[in-house]
Amino acid sequence: MLAGAVLPWVLLRPNRLAPGDSVGLPPALLAGAVLLALLPGFSAWRTPRLTWLAAALTLWAGVWLLGNQTGAALAGQLPFARASAASGAWLYLLGAGVTSYGAARLAPRAGLAWLGLAGAAALLLSGHLNSWSVLVEGRAEGERWGAALAQHLRLVGGALGLALLIGAPLAVWISGRDRAAATVLGLASGIQTLPSLALLGLLIAPLSALANAVPALREVGVGGIGVAPALTAMTLYALLPVLRNGVASLRGVSASAVDAARGMGMTPAQLFWRVQLPLALPVWLSGVRQAAVLLTGVAAVAALIGAGGLGTYILGGLQSAASDLILLGAVPAALLALALDGGLRRAEGWLARRLGGPA
Amino acid sequence: MRGLGALLWPALLVLCLWPGVLPGLLAPLAGGEPPTLDTPLWRLTLVHLGLVAAATVVVVALGVPLALAVTRPGRDALRDLTGAVAGLGQTVPTFALLALAVPALGFGWPPTLLGLVLYGLTPVVGNGIAALRAVDPDALDAARGMGMTPGQTLRRIELPLARPVLLAGIRTATVYNVGTATVGAALGAGGLGEPIINGLSQQNTALVMVGAVLAALLALSLDALLGQGSRQRQ
Amino acid sequence: MIELQGVEKRYGNAPAVEDLTLTFPEGALCALLGPSGCGKTTTLRMINRLVEPSGGRVLLAGEDTRALRPEVLRRRIGYVIQHVGLFPHLTVAQNVATVPDLLGWDRQRTAARVDELLDLVGLDPGTYRDQRPAQLSGGQAQRVGVARALAADPPVLLMDEPFGALDPLAREWLQLAFRDIQRRLGTTVVMVTHDIDEALRLGDLVALMRGGRLVQFGSPDDLVLRPADPFVRQFLGEDAPLRQLAGQPLSAFVSPGDPAGLPVVDASLDAREALGVLLREGADALAVQDGGAPLGVVRWHDLRGSGRRP
Numbered sequence: 001m002l003a004g005a006v007l008p009w010v011l012l013r014p015n016r017l018a019p020g021d022s023v024g025l026p027p028a029l030l031a032g033a034v035l036l037a038l039l040p041g042f043s044a045w046r047t048p049r050l051t052w053l054a055a056a057l058t059l060w061a062g063v064w065l066l067g068n069q070t071g072a073a074l075a076g077q078l079p080f081a082r083a084s085a086a087s088g089a090w091l092y093l094l095g096a097g098v099t100s101y102g103a104a105r106l107a108p109r110a111g112l113a114w115l116g117l118a119g120a121a122a123l124l125l126s127g128h129l130n131s132w133s134v135l136v137e138g139r140a141e142g143e144r145w146g147a148a149l150a151q152h153l154r155l156v157g158g159a160l161g162l163a164l165l166i167g168a169p170l171a172v173w174i175s176g177r178d179r180a181a182a183t184v185l186g187l188a189s190g191i192q193t194l195p196s197l198a199l200l201g202l203l204i205a206p207l208s209a210l211a212n213a214v215p216a217l218r219e220v221g222v223g224g225i226g227v228a229p230a231l232t233a234m235t236l237y238a239l240l241p242v243l244r245n246g247v248a249s250l251r252g253v254s255a256s257a258v259d260a261a262r263g264m265g266m267t268p269a270q271l272f273w274r275v276q277l278p279l280a281l282p283v284w285l286s287g288v289r290q291a292a293v294l295l296t297g298v299a300a301v302a303a304l305i306g307a308g309g310l311g312t313y314i315l316g317g318l319q320s321a322a323s324d325l326i327l328l329g330a331v332p333a334a335l336l337a338l339a340l341d342g343g344l345r346r347a348e349g350w351l352a353r354r355l356g357g358p359a
Numbered sequence: 360m361r362g363l364g365a366l367l368w369p370a371l372l373v374l375c376l377w378p379g380v381l382p383g384l385l386a387p388l389a390g391g392e393p394p395t396l397d398t399p400l401w402r403l404t405l406v407h408l409g410l411v412a413a414a415t416v417v418v419v420a421l422g423v424p425l426a427l428a429v430t431r432p433g434r435d436a437l438r439d440l441t442g443a444v445a446g447l448g449q450t451v452p453t454f455a456l457l458a459l460a461v462p463a464l465g466f467g468w469p470p471t472l473l474g475l476v477l478y479g480l481t482p483v484v485g486n487g488i489a490a491l492r493a494v495d496p497d498a499l500d501a502a503r504g505m506g507m508t509p510g511q512t513l514r515r516i517e518l519p520l521a522r523p524v525l526l527a528g529i530r531t532a533t534v535y536n537v538g539t540a541t542v543g544a545a546l547g548a549g550g551l552g553e554p555i556i557n558g559l560s561q562q563n564t565a566l567v568m569v570g571a572v573l574a575a576l577l578a579l580s581l582d583a584l585l586g587q588g589s590r591q592r593q
Numbered sequence: 594m595i596e597l598q599g600v601e602k603r604y605g606n607a608p609a610v611e612d613l614t615l616t617f618p619e620g621a622l623c624a625l626l627g628p629s630g631c632g633k634t635t636t637l638r639m640i641n642r643l644v645e646p647s648g649g650r651v652l653l654a655g656e657d658t659r660a661l662r663p664e665v666l667r668r669r670i671g672y673v674i675q676h677v678g679l680f681p682h683l684t685v686a687q688n689v690a691t692v693p694d695l696l697g698w699d700r701q702r703t704a705a706r707v708d709e710l711l712d713l714v715g716l717d718p719g720t721y722r723d724q725r726p727a728q729l730s731g732g733q734a735q736r737v738g739v740a741r742a743l744a745a746d747p748p749v750l751l752m753d754e755p756f757g758a759l760d761p762l763a764r765e766w767l768q769l770a771f772r773d774i775q776r777r778l779g780t781t782v783v784m785v786t787h788d789i790d791e792a793l794r795l796g797d798l799v800a801l802m803r804g805g806r807l808v809q810f811g812s813p814d815d816l817v818l819r820p821a822d823p824f825v826r827q828f829l830g831e832d833a834p835l836r837q838l839a840g841q842p843l844s845a846f847v848s849p850g851d852p853a854g855l856p857v858v859d860a861s862l863d864a865r866e867a868l869g870v871l872l873r874e875g876a877d878a879l880a881v882q883d884g885g886a887p888l889g890v891v892r893w894h895d896l897r898g899s900g901r902r903p
Binding site: 098190193194195196197198199200201202204205208293296297298299300301303304305306310311314315317318326327329330331333334337338341 | 459534537558570
């Protein structure tokens with residue numbers, strides 16, 4: 001179990017908190033942090049079964065230290081003062097996060113390693129982190145932030161729904177036709193090659209022309225910028241994983257199973273619904289997962305053409321050089337992508353076990 | 360035919376970079392007036408290419424040795440972990456990843472390069488591990504049985520067999536990074552994202568289109584050229 | 594000559610091979626036979642140190658194998674495995690040339706050797722030299738595997754189920770061809786097999802293993818006619834004497850005699866087939882002809898002895 005060997009290197013940094021005047025950890029806490037940073041590596045070496053516990057502890061302690069130190073730095077300062085995390089804390093948390101992710105993959109039960117995250121969430125809710133500048137901003141934003149998150153989810157959900165609506169029947173149709181499959185998949189992967197920002201930009205002209213030509217469309221919100229080009233571009237992007245995995249999974253259904261089903265007298269429709277689709281579903285779902293993760297990223301970029309979502313905060317933060325605003329958008333977007341990835345992965349595993357396909 | 364097809368996109372790219380051509384074509388979008396740029400298009404393109412090339416060099420220099428190191432026998436856990444962590448890199452949204460680097464590294468090239476490298480590592484490490492694992496264990500047993508040292512096995516058997524998939528990973532990383540570098544313009548890294556971002560904030564559709572068309576052509580050109588390169592070497 | 598002296602292999606506490614002492618004589622084809630998991634493959638792999646013995650010594654031509662670097666040792670020993678393990682990115686010629694390349698032979702010598710070997714295993718060099726492994730049939734691939742193992746003219750050849758993955762026709766053809774090549778070159782061969790017929794037909798000596806220990810080591814006749822214990826008899830099967838006749842040319846059993854009135858068989862039959870004819874015809878002897886020319890007769894008791902080998 002060399003597992004943790006890479007990771008402690010990342011963690012082996014002294015921690016400093018707060019910008020402007022950088023404040024380091026007091027010596028006692030510094031020693032504690034270094035020890036904690038070494039803990040998962042040591043545990044992976046000596047007691048691999050407990051690595052998840054060490055990783056969770058490290059992650060939780062990192063978050064606690066952040067709250068503790070921002071609070072301490074703000075004590076006796078003016079109300080406008082902000083205490084944010086500096087490079088040491090970021091590296092520490094990044095390392096702890098990666099360690100937890102790795103430990104989760106290797107842990108006897110995948111859920112265990114996320115105990116640290118649950119602990120961190122508890123700290124967040126209990127108000128321990130309230131002095132942290134990002135949360136100060138977040139409280140100020142409040143409802144608007146919630147709306148941005150909702151808009152982000154709407155964009156991802158909408159585009160994914162559209163892509164499935166178009167992609168699923170198309171995948172079924174082309175899976176039995178080699179030439180059509182080659183053409184459609186070639187086209188879809190060509191679209192995927194295009195930079196997301198470029199695709200969003202390219203859609204502005206045709207969509208605004210369309211809105212000008214058909215005023216009815218303008219009424220429902222179609223235009224060169226905003227949600228319409230974002231949804232169009234995102235749907236086009238999501239088509240490739242949906243189509244590719246759809247075709248691959250349908251073609252991957254064992255020929256002998258299909259043969260046996262035919263031999264038992266199933267009609268083509270019965271064959272599809274009872275044999276092909278259930279066997280193909282787990283692999284297909286992994287395409288849907290890839291699409292969902294991809295879309296979370298594209299939706300963040302879509303803020304640039306005014307489609308809203310969490311990208312708005314990233315963009316605003318970049319324009320006003322306010323790192324706290326950037327974090328308010330970037331951290332939730334990243335967590336959302338990870339959560340979608342993790343959740344759909346579990347769904348795949350569950351489906352595969354239920355349906356007896358390849359795990 | 361295939362060879363010609365691979366040259367189609369680069370040819371279009373060169374045509375669009377010819378002074379006056381692209382802005383002229385897009386003039387109708389801006390009410391007949393060709394969009395004007397502060398930086399010549401070829402310079403933006405070169406900056407963009409430079410970013411992508413620098414990132415690719417770092418990605419190959421880090422990713423290939425990493426994939427090799429974790430696929431040595433007896434390192435299964437480390438290999439799985441590396442694969443998982445490399446996959447994590449691509450799960451985090453591009454824009455978020457780039458922006459997250461800003462508080463630590465400031466604006467401009469450093470955060471963009473970091474983002475490009477982290478992004479590019481996923482396909483290179485992932486493909487590298489998959490390719491090296493796919494090498495026929497019987498061929499490895501035979502090589503060892505015939506008296507090849509581990510180094511000889513690597514050079515003569517593993518690397519040549521893994522090369523096509525590894526090259527495909529490098530190609531994917533490079534093409535992805537053309538896209539990621541576009542977003543990097545929002546962090547002030549320059550490149551072809553610059554006219555897109557400026558155009559969007561000035562509501563100048565023609566300017567947006569200049570950047571978008573060139574970025575798209577650049578991605579398609581690199582994809583076609585690298586694809587051609589790996590086909591010929593097989 | 595290969596000598597194993599008190600060789601053993603343990604994985605943790607579990608013994609895979611225990612206290613094995615055996616001598617494979619110069620120029621002999623020795624079969625390591627036994628049920629799966631009996632340690633025969635481990636034994637084979639300890640000879641070229643793909644598996645390091647936990648105890649005991651392995652001597653190759655009187656020299657302790659531990660005195661050499663494993664790579665140097667392996668380059669002196671040919672190695673053939675069931676799944677061939679041809680390198681898919683190299684041509685047939687490059688595959689065969691692997692060990693000569695490792696040994697630093699010059700180009701001309703290697704090229705000449707490659708053609709010679711392809712000829713030897715019955716593949717036309719002009720046709721097959723530049724083909725890729727993917728273009729070959731299973732039998733052709735294994736012939737290339739044998740050629741590759743023989744490339745640097747090793748005095749010793751180790752084979753792990755070399756004919757196991759082939760269809761029966763290709764297997765039989767290749768077994769006989771290989772036997773022929775081995776005789777001509779005088780190579781010492783150790784061959785792992787679980788195929789009893791193969792061991793009895795090809796082996797000069799057969800070592801039967803069970804549970805990591807040697808049960809009996811001797812000629813096929815020894816094992817068939819004088820089994821050391823009930824396990825040997827049971828493993829070889831009660832029909833072992835019959836199976837041993839398989840593949841033995843009938844001509845070896847022919848003696849002079851009067852063919853008048855006897856059922857006629859052709860000399861291309863093997864001894865077991867001739868026995869079948871005897872049973873079917875209810876006769877005591879057969880007249881043997883070679884392409885129509887009378888050769889002699891084969892009698893019931895000639896076949897019963899079974900001990901005669903060509």
